[in-house]
Amino acid sequence: MSLMWAFLLLLQGEEKADLVLRNGVFFHAEGVAIRGQKILATRDLERVVGPATRIVDLAGRFVCPGFNDAHLHFGGGGRSLTGLSVVGLSLKETQEKVAAACKEAAGGEWVYGRGWDHTRWPGERFPNRTDLDPFTGDVPVVLTRVDGHVAWVNSKALELSGITRQTPSPSDGEILKEGGELSGILQEGAMGLLKRGKGARTGKPGNPLDLALEEARRLGITSIQTGGDYIESYLRLYAEGTLTVRVSAWGVLGADPSAWAQLNSKYAAHPQVRQGCLKGFADGTLGSGTALFFDPYADDPSKMGIAQWTQEDLDAAVVAADRAGLQIAVHAIGDRGIAMTLDAYERARKANGVRDSRHRIEHVQVIRRGDVPRFKSLQVIASVQPCHVTNDQRWAEKRVGFRRCEEGGYLWKSFVDAGVPLAIGTDWPVEPPDPMANLYAAVTRQTLEGKPEGGWFPKERLTIEQAIEAYTLGSAYAEFWDQEKGSLEPGKWADLVVLDTNLLKASPKEILKARVLATIFNGKVVYGDLGR
DSSP states (O other): OOOOHHHHHHOOOOOSSEEEEEEETTTSSOOOEEETTTESSSGGGGGGTTOOOOOEEEOOOEEEEEEEEEEOOHHHHHHHHSSEEEEEETHHHHHHHHHHHHHOTTOEEEEEEEEEEEESSSOOOOOOGGGTTTHHHOOEEEEETTTSSEEEEOOHHHHHHHHOOTOOOOEEEEEEEEETEEEEEEGHHHHHHGGOBBBBSSSSSHHHHHHHHHHHHHHHHEEEEEEEEHHHHHHHHHHTTOOEEEEEEEEEEEBOOHHHHHHHHTTTOSSEEEEEEEEEEEEOOOOTTSSSSSSOOOOTOOOOOOOOHHHHHHHHHHHHHHHHHEEEHHHOOOOOHHHHHHHHHHHHHHHHHOOOOOEEEOOBBBBGGGGGGHHHHHTTTEEEOOHHHHHHHTHHHHOOOOOHHHHHHHHHHHHTTTOOOOOEEOTTTTTOOOOOHHHHHHOOOTTTTHHHHHHHHHGGGGOHHHHHHHHIIIITTTOOOOTSSSOOTTTTTTEEEEEESOTTTTTTTHHHHHEEEEETTTEEEEOOOOOO
């Protein structure tokens, strides 16, 4: 219990709860009593029961803090529900779905889609614009790879964007060619060369943010850490009383840090929407072959990835943002991208002094083992997405070799053992936002079918307690919000989830099947029900 909360109770006398949840399995608590929007008590609940208190017997159901997705693209996740999804489809199925969408598109509309994954196709080759052109007619088509770092486009989209064989690749991306001709694949920064047109409606009807919030409520997600492109919409939804998550909205590393610092101050005390860190990119992704490594890729020795910054420019941006007192998060997947980011954080410390900065590295997928202690010494948070292993293990060793995967691949347990703060997210829409699938991946390191037996490099598995902790309090710590949420403690926001399965004793298969019975946000049930 916080001292302030205890002091208020002392002044006001013992308050009585609006709602008491008991006879369940509570994560690090004996029960939960809620008054208004806050947790009033977690033990000795009888003392806060009054004549108007609603008491719910949970009959052994499991209760934990609401899940806090430490890294997702909430607006993009909503758009993925309204747009053309080709997730899990074969090349032929993708072509057929694109053809149908193009037939429905009105004149002048572009077809946008997402989710293709060439590692699931025979030969595991990148597709070509010639794989699209026969199915699209005169409709421009842009299909983003599942990781969001590669675009596959047809000839019409290239034409309308003015991209030709003579167009140079930007420094932070690549326009791929085959036999001197445009292949229709644009990697990383090259995607920025595409012009944007009016998108055809190809998915679910509805507003993307409304659909994303509906998903969050259904899955027990009560906090998100995401890009700041929708911040005005979040504030509007809050004013309307329909925002059912707490939002940490990211800015862009390299932008004016003083302006972002002013916004941070403006929203510092907001109960639901706050300005978060400045986010940048050190490299690309492993699946696309653009994550940055010290050594060449095992399956393509001509490549080592694509750097998004020079070390000098990254250092300058990080030092400037750190000097302004801002938190920084950098996407870094390959060992060189991770090392570059740690170097930048270390230079910021030397230039500006040591403070509670809680700088982060997002993804941290393949690291040099010797860089793990640097996270601890520099007080850097490892923000990871266990669900990536569910799919990545199919091709990761082929991409960078067994040795790099064994020594530095997805080292969650090593971070915990080294005392490095861990935060968990999903990277939705790269992966589904389902916390149960994410927890399953964290404790098994297996595919959804249970392969390989024992898990992929199983020494790096987390316990279910470690995974839940990182998904709740760890994620809250990663956004400077751990004093107000992330655990079942008096004085914290009453954001919690009730599940039909005791996750602490569940088998992996039972974790996957666990169902959210109720999501409570701000002390109110916003999804499902608590029963009697």
